[in-house]
Amino acid sequence: MSRSVNRGSGARLALLAAPLLFVAVLFLWPVGAIVARGLTSDGPGAWDGFTGAGGLGLVWFTVWQAAASTALTVALGLPLAWLTARATFRGQWILRVLATVPFVLPTVVVGVAFRTLFGPGGALAFLGLSETVWAVLLAHAYFNVSVVARIVGGVWAGVDPRAERAARTLGAGPLRAFVTATVPALLPAVASAAAVVFLFCATSFGIVLVVGGSRFRTLETAVYQEVVGAFDLRTASLLALVQIVIVVLAVTLSAVLRVRASRPSAGAAPHRHRPTRGGRIAVAAGVPVSAVLLLFPLAALVQRSLRPDPSGAPSLDAYRGLTADFGGVVPVKALVMSLVTAAQAGAIALAVGTLAAVAISRSHGVLSRFADAVVMLPLGVSAVTLGFGYLLALQSFPAVRESPAVLPFVQALVAMPLVVRVLVPALAAVDPRQRQAAAVLGASPARVFATVDLPVIGRSVAVAAGFAYVITLGEFGAASFLVRPGQMTLPVLIGRIMSRPGWDSAALAAACSVLLVAATIVVIALVEGLRRGESGRAEF
Template identity: 50%
Template sequence: MARARPGLSPWLGLAAALPLGFLAVFFVWPVVAILRLGVGEGGVLAVLGSGQTWRLVGFTVGQAAASTVLAVLAGLPVAYLLARTSLRGLWFVRVAVLVPFVLPTVVVGLAFRTLLPDGGVFAIVLANAFFNVAVVARTVANLWSHVDGRAGDAARSLGASPLRAFRSVTLPALAPALTSAAAVVFLFCATSFGVVLILGGSRYRTLETEIYLRTVELLDLPGAAALSLVQLAAVVAALTVGALARRRGESALALRGRATVARRPRGALSWTVVAVALGVVALLLVPVVVLVARSFGGGLAGYRALAGFGHAGSLQVSGVDAALNSLRAATDATVLAVLLGVTASVVLVSLSRGRVRRGVVETMDTALMLPLGVSAVTVGFGYLVTLDMLPGDLRTSPALVPLAQALVVTPLVIRMVLPVLRSIDQRLRQAAASLGASPAAVWREVDVPMAGRSLLTAAGFGFVVALGEFGATSFLARPDTATLPVAIARLISRPGELNNQMAYAACTLLIVVTVAAVALVESAGRTRVGEF
């Protein structure tokens, strides 16, 4: 006798087909095709057997792990500040931590070289963490701002030290968001390209930089395929570890509205954490300030140049048009990524509520994350050998820019929305259902309001990531549709003082555009959906 599984409907299959289909066409197919080309030529085993490959793996995983630890340590206090305190001016912190994300790696790399002339591993780890503090701060704050503080208070009144209460009550509650964030940061750091290239000089190499060189410069597809397979294995291993950690920590939480948990910091410990958080924010702003200062190096010449095309027409769009192109492409990518990410999150959470085997849910979850952990050139070169088979030859279409950006943004949307959806107390939903609400009504009345704010946060964050996306965009954008990061990279790669000043002025413009976009999303979130 078949027992109806609560929450499972035929619509679910259809909904699952959307993100999985997108993943299959724009990720799995191209990657498998390019790997097959490489493997077909032979010689993969020789690369796998070489000691140099395993030194690369060691350095890649090591620097990514160190960067992740640093980003988590720096991000947690900021998450506390954002989620649990009601200090004035928090909007500034919320926006400030996002700025690093949009800055092109080439200018951040140059800024770090100015600040740390000796470079090396330390600079790489620091720069990777710089980019990723936002992931930890925003993802964790997203959940933390809904966690009921009374359990912690109870532990405290039963005599637990603040640290003990944090460790045994708060930390487990945050585990889903924390492991989510750590997994994303690890993937970003393991595949970070520009930072390693610029700060590592020619001495430090990672799987990502080596895959790039072998694919793009040497067309050594067997070597690249071997390293890509190793990269893929490392990424799946990292994601599995993350999923296992999540499995232990996952629990329904009594989520609360943000207004009820944020309060003025009390006691020395709270203030210390706040001080550390503000210190982190200040450090994050140092490279940003360096860039902005450089933009004024020639007075306002760089800014005046933004209306034009650079020294002797270095660009085919003006700086202002590049900014508009950025906004357009990021809008497309965000709309698409939110659609895909939310659908995937709803499917994933419905599957686990519907008592589908955990392994199935986790496999799907991991699969959706993979685009973050695979080299952009592997995907890009994969497009070259596959997408011509689709009608309209997407390979050279401007529509491929938002599609490729959405591939990166979708996993981030999932990682921000899913922890909140998962943590919604089932009893609330059951109560609604027993009062006669249809499944759709339960979603509308319980899940959507609870996750609404995190959805907006995710959309804002996704928008910022798309704004700053460089790898795929520089590959695909045409000269007249160049985005700001692409224009900046182009300006900085040509001689001439004006080009340089204009590049830094364009960075400032990018920062301003980002801050404005995030502030807009934030204010929408505060006044509308935020209060429940």
């Protein structure tokens, strides 16, 4: 018996070897390079260097805009959570797809969409919000509303409605019954979603860079500007260190709240029901309004891409420009590079994440918690900080720095935690007795996984692969530091196009964004189709 236990522990450690090495090389090394440059370089002390760079103001604006964006996102996301998780109506899965699309869109695309909406000639230009903090907040809310809908909706679907019905029977009005019976069950999920949204808004790069223009700077954009504009690596390192501290605190809070936001009863069927008369009115009004709000920024992109000349008739000139040279890069070739790089990064993330998920699901106690904490470490540093860390770490290794393999591995590191989060709940649902029976009959661990686990988690693997693909397809932060002229990805090219003035540049950026949106929607529609066939184990 002891030998079998030892063999089992050895197998779990062997499974963890690749993910641990992956995180050690691709995460700890660049972060260590940032710490070394920020704290040990010649010059003024760390605090003096930080304050001299306007660090206190950057921290204040980063935290303030993240908190304001979070509050706005939660307010807009709760009605969408009810529509996608609690009510029942025809075509609900279409709304779920639309609600998922904003979060998996490249941040630079969301930035271009809102800059188009509020900028000169935009549909909402009359509001005067171009390059204002309100434009940044609204873009963040649009990008993150899916997080609230998924996290809160997942819990809301499992809340037993009988408690609210009992309160109504005892004389409570609809509002009081909802507040006293349902809200307490939702509060942990709302807090968890808010913590996740705050994390994403505090590390926002593409949206602030494109929508905020030169008026607003967060720690993320300041790091990029210090490196690219001033080439002040030490100041960038100090700012990145402070950003790491803020993100680690946000991740810790998110992890604590995430545990408290666990679904009321594991495996319980969702409590969807036909709405009451008031609910039917809410559905009839809410569905079209939600669909319009989710599609409106994307429609603005399409409209701008068809108007390369503000005074001319609609044309396809911007799309013809996709095959022309722009600063030494052809947009169509950049799209192909994005698709290839995303496929490579997604495959790496899926392979390493699957190994980690299997080890975590089959471990217990300290080993399971340790493994889970290690593979989640990449969430503790933003993609921009990672990209900058690699820029520092690879200074002494020019051959590695110029290798086309660097970018896919870095993007895989960004996507791996998502793969683990999708697969661990699915693996936990596999009956361990089936594994034991297969092992007794002489099946090897690999064959046990292929014949017992894989048929159960196959859909979850496909979902994880789809999400990993779209996340890496639109990755912008790390790629901004790591791409080379012959390896230009479309999100980075869009950012560079937007930095050039002119209506024709805006139209070309919109056309490039439409391509990325189309690719993203196709993948997400396939993923959502797979999720419809699942029992709801996979988490957002």
